[in-house]
Amino acid sequence: MNKSNIMLICASPRHKGTSAMLLERVQVVTGGKIFFLPQRGSLDELVLAMQKAGTIIISGPCYINTYPARLIELLELASIKGNFSGQKLYGIINGGMPYIHTHQHGLICLKLFAEQNHLSWQGGFVLGIGAMLDGKPLEKHMNRKRIVPAFDKFIRNIVEGVQSPNSLYEEAQPPPGKLTTRIFTKFLTFLVVNNLKKYGHDPEAPNYYLRKQEEDKINGSH
Amino acid sequence: MILIISDDNRGNWGPTLEEAMHLSETEIVRFSADALQIKPCAACNSCSGKTFGRCIIQDDMQLLLPKIAVCRSLVLVSPVVFGSVSHHIKKVMDRMAALGDPRYRVKDGEIVKGMSRVGMNYYMVGIGDNLNEAECSAFLHLHQENRKIMSVKGQTFILDSRLNRVSLNNIVQEIIHE
Numbered sequence: 001m002n003k004s005n006i007m008l009i010c011a012s013p014r015h016k017g018t019s020a021m022l023l024e025r026v027q028v029v030t031g032g033k034i035f036f037l038p039q040r041g042s043l044d045e046l047v048l049a050m051q052k053a054g055t056i057i058i059s060g061p062c063y064i065n066t067y068p069a070r071l072i073e074l075l076e077l078a079s080i081k082g083n084f085s086g087q088k089l090y091g092i093i094n095g096g097m098p099y100i101h102t103h104q105h106g107l108i109c110l111k112l113f114a115e116q117n118h119l120s121w122q123g124g125f126v127l128g129i130g131a132m133l134d135g136k137p138l139e140k141h142m143n144r145k146r147i148v149p150a151f152d153k154f155i156r157n158i159v160e161g162v163q164s165p166n167s168l169y170e171e172a173q174p175p176p177g178k179l180t181t182r183i184f185t186k187f188l189t190f191l192v193v194n195n196l197k198k199y200g201h202d203p204e205a206p207n208y209y210l211r212k213q214e215e216d217k218i219n220g221s222h
Numbered sequence: 223m224i225l226i227i228s229d230d231n232r233g234n235w236g237p238t239l240e241e242a243m244h245l246s247e248t249e250i251v252r253f254s255a256d257a258l259q260i261k262p263c264a265a266c267n268s269c270s271g272k273t274f275g276r277c278i279i280q281d282d283m284q285l286l287l288p289k290i291a292v293c294r295s296l297v298l299v300s301p302v303v304f305g306s307v308s309h310h311i312k313k314v315m316d317r318m319a320a321l322g323d324p325r326y327r328v329k330d331g332e333i334v335k336g337m338s339r340v341g342m343n344y345y346m347v348g349i350g351d352n353l354n355e356a357e358c359s360a361f362l363h364l365h366q367e368n369r370k371i372m373s374v375k376g377q378t379f380i381l382d383s384r385l386n387r388v389s390l391n392n393i394v395q396e397i398i399h400e
């Protein structure tokens with residue numbers, strides 16, 4: 001691995017979130033520069049940097065079961081511009097849910113992008129319960145005993161320039177059992193409901209856009 | 223109301239589907255996402271906190287959110303891009319978080335969420351020529367996961383751009399008769 005040739009892309013709009021934290025953990029070992037995906041404006045410069053890189057590592061959050069729109073925009077543009085020559089591509093995706101299957105589409109998408117554009121897909125890492133970390137170190141993860149060594153092995157795979165198997169993150173994150181699922185659901189709901197109440201909202205109330213249309217109708221008929 | 227949101231950047235699939243549905247008795251409303259100015263979700267969390275249920279980004283998504291909030295069926299039409307939807311459609315999906323119920327629940331032994339209004343049907347039509355097995359299964363997998371996490375009913379369809387009338391009509395029948 002040529003350290004000067006490493007490009008790390010953070011696909012989250014949150015620069016201090018979990019995607020960024022994971023990327024910084026990689027960067028400490030691999031070196032290279034972190035690029036935060038700009039949320040507006042041209043992505044041309046980023047594609048140019050991707051074409052020049054030897055190894056690209058993309059870390060992003062899971063939005064509705066895959067990477068956010070802006071990363072897909074980058075991949076679409078990179079595909080139009082082309083000019084890739086076997087760059088190694090690794091992916092990291094983290095989501096709030098404690099499952100792998102809910103986030104895994106992100107890595108499948110990157111693999112297909114690599115295959116269709118002359119990059120070399122090297123595997124990735126799916127992290128569940130990433131929202132609770134909220135950018136805090138991996139050592140604070142609920143499942144740290146398994147996650148930390150697995151993620152650090154993933155980093156070693158990048159350094160060695162080898163394929164990282166799915167089994168690495170799969171074995172580290174067995175799905176929670178029935179009781180944990182129930183406790184987790186209650187706890188997470190308690191947190192969101194409390195947050196809503198703090199702002200004076202009723203979680204049972206119909207959605208704002210529904211209410212607004214009803215109100216407009218009533219006002220219009222008067 | 224059946225709401226079609228399409229990416230017509232590389233074809234004319236949205237208008238074609240709308241036209242094929244014209245005999246339906248339900249009202250059909252259609253938007254081309256690629257012709258709208260929609261910014262990416264900023265993950266500001268306002269819609270699940272301070273401005274519960276309302277997205278604070280002022281752009282064309284404010285035209286779509288009231289329609290999505292009331293529609294009987296939402297139909298997203300997109301080219302299949304690396305087994306996913308295009309970025310135009312993905313922007314709409316990400317910003318739809320404002321219409322989600324932020325509370326968690328258990329379904330089939332797993333934690334899921336739901337939409338603030340129960341009962342919306344959610345369809346996805348993927349367009350692509352000579353898609354391979356991996357691309358198709360990734361697209362189907364994405365929509366299946368979406369349906370699970372949003373606790374909605376619906377179906378995924380994949381169409382060839384050389385548009386076979388029969389398959390188009392089948393899709394129309396499925397959607398309008400739901």
Ligand SMILES: Cc1cc2nc3c(=O)[nH]c(=O)nc-3n(C[C@H](O)[C@H](O)[C@H](O)COP(=O)(O)O)c2cc1C
Pocket residue numbers: 012013014016017018019020060061062063064065066094095096097098102129130131132134135263265316317319371
């Ligand atoms: C628009 C939006 C959609 C999301 N969709 C999902 C989802 O489908 N599944 C999930 O587990 N988490 C979902 N999340 C939660 C994020 O994946 C989670 O908070 C993640 O840790 C954020 O990473 P970051 O700190 O790097 O931004 C979503 C968050 C947002 C803002």
